[in-house]
Amino acid sequence: MDQNNQERYEDSELYRIRHSLSHIMAQAVLEMFPEAKYTIGPPVENGFYYDFDLPRTLTPEDLEKIEKRMRQIVAGKYDFVRKVVSADEARRIFANQPYKLELINDLERGETDEHGQPLDEKPEISIYTHGNFVDLCRGPHVQNTSQINPSAFKLMSVAGAYWRGDEKNPQLQRIYGTAWRTKEELERYLQMLEEAKKRDHRKLGRDLEIFIFDDEVGPGLPLWLPRGGVIIEELEKLAKEMEEQAGYQRVRTPHLTKEDLFLRSGHLPYYAESMYPPMELEGVRYYVKPMNCPFHHKIYAAKPRSYRDLPVRLAEYGTCYRYEKSGELFGLMRVRSMQMNDAHIYCSEEQFEQEFLAVVELYLRYFALFGIEKYVMRLSTHHKRGLGKKYVDNERLWLKTEEMVRNAMRHGGVPFVEAADEAAFYGPKIDVQIWSAIGREFTLATNQVDFAVPERFNLTFVNRHGEEETPLCIHRAPLSTHERMVGFLLEHYAGNFPVWLSPEQVRIIPITDSHNEYARQLEQEMRAAGIRAEADLGQDRMNAKIRSAQLLKIPYMAVVGDQEVNSRTIALRRRDGSRQNDVPVQAFIEQVKERIRTRSAEL
RNA sequence: GCCGACGUAGCUCAAUCGGCAGAGCAACCGCCUUGUAAGUGGUAGGUUACGGGUUCGAUUCCCGUCGUCGGCUCCA
Known part of the structure; x- marks a missing residue:
């Protein structure tokens, strides 16, 4: 989708927009909770987040308020100003911010970055200010908030997240947002999320x-x-x-074994956390593998x-x-x-x-x-x-x-x-x-x-x-x-399995119940040929039967009426909606068998 | 496991301020005999996840448990 996908994300305009929005969000949150402690807020794949230590749990209504305030800040046309500071200076600025102090100390030692990842060289300590809000940050940012489109971002959700990703640390509240260059891009992204939900295996399953x-x-x-x-x-x-x-x-x-085996293998010392607890019989402990x-x-x-x-x-x-x-x-x-x-x-x-x-x-x-x-x-x-x-x-x-x-x-x-x-x-x-x-x-x-x-x-x-x-x-x-x-x-496959993997490969649909006998015959013939075929002999009309087969994403529908009975053919409808009339039964069976044999992706 | 949201019929979703729990689809029983994505009439379906509490009365408010979802942590 991107012409210049050679460009590193960190160097892109979108990265700066998202990074800047995370600061703006932090500002809005701190205005709402002056006693809040703020931690880190990087850009991520489709947007950004920021982690806060807050006096109470955020509600969806809070998100609306924060988002509204963010739009006001964006409209204020503030410059983002970078300044390199000494560690002592930084400690003075963030004197009431314990998480920031921890970051500053690590940066000063030159050991780890904000995610706790080891650093190769000792970094400069820089701060970014826009309006009256200041954050410890290496940037980069937009020059001015006017470079952010106020209708191209949206706060998505609140989630718990451990400080520095360690479950032994305190849990913070993370606000996720998505941000784009234009309103259209945002809408496209939101629509894509909707589409993804339809593909979700939990729904399709x-x-x-x-x-x-x-x-x-x-x-x-x-x-x-x-x-x-x-x-x-x-x-x-x-x-x-x-x-x-x-x-x-x-x-x-077997599914079960004595404790001894997993002691020897090292599973109990290294992997016990992921194992079901033992069951004990006659003094012997057994584990499920x-x-x-x-x-x-x-x-x-x-x-x-x-x-x-x-x-x-x-x-x-x-x-x-x-x-x-x-x-x-x-x-x-x-x-x-x-x-x-x-x-x-x-x-x-x-x-x-x-x-x-x-x-x-x-x-x-x-x-x-x-x-x-x-x-x-x-x-x-x-x-x-x-x-x-x-x-x-x-x-x-x-x-x-x-x-x-x-x-x-x-x-x-x-x-x-x-x-x-x-x-x-x-x-x-x-x-x-x-x-x-x-x-x-x-x-x-x-x-x-x-x-x-x-x-x-x-x-x-x-x-x-x-x-x-x-x-x-x-x-x-x-x-x-x-x-x-x-x-x-x-x-x-979005549920559209290739023929060989399809649970049902052919659905045979008689047009009226006078064709049921032929449909039943076809079903038998196809099954004998190793094809998973089923004749739909229910009360529904043909159209409804086609719809049900279509919803189950069955690759082939064989529609049969008088014409097909007389000529020993089927009217073929494929899952993609394409159609082919007067297909001889034998020819169809041979073709499906070939698709199955070769595990073909073709419909 | 942790933080948060949610849980109503098989599925998708309603139910005003706490006042008899409802619809569409699916299922079942009929009628229609039909040519490429829903023909039509009827019937049945519920301990509102579960257990407590508040109340004259709880789907609705409170507490707990279980489960699902969004994340974190963890992972095939």
């Missing part, structure tokens, strides 16, 4: 009868309806085909392995349970029971690069099949401060495996970004990041290196010199979990 949640079953525990069940079956079929070709072997493992890996390790260890056997690739669509905190649940994208497209690859160090890349290539094949284009591959690495807490305590191995992954990606020519402090507890990983309809970021596929756990399980193979060696383990889930994958695909 209900409308298309894919899944439900039931209060009595529990939060984060989805029930797959028959139509959702079909999609899952198709995904598993796909995974099994691909994995068989790629040399994986399928295994099956949050991951499949320990079981696969046991299968690997079930017999002696030679270097000739490697790589060993064990695959399982395993069902796992994780106790996600209640506020973290989000439709199908974040649940408590999930089935993972899981596999563990045990290989030697020499085999690592090839195996790792083969997994990345597998992702790319899947993504091409689904037409997924908007994603980012992210190398998630450890952070020193988490060693022994979030991460297995062996810095040398962390650095080594991270470099192995980096090299594999570079040699494979696969672009990626790096994110520190995002690794799994047992090793670095390549995550594939995607965005939900409403803009939330999720990891879809993942490819993780485990340098720690094979040793804990005493996994070995005998190398060509007759010595015992510890294999590396790659954990991978290219198709994510069924839950997140189906949630994502619902939004990705």
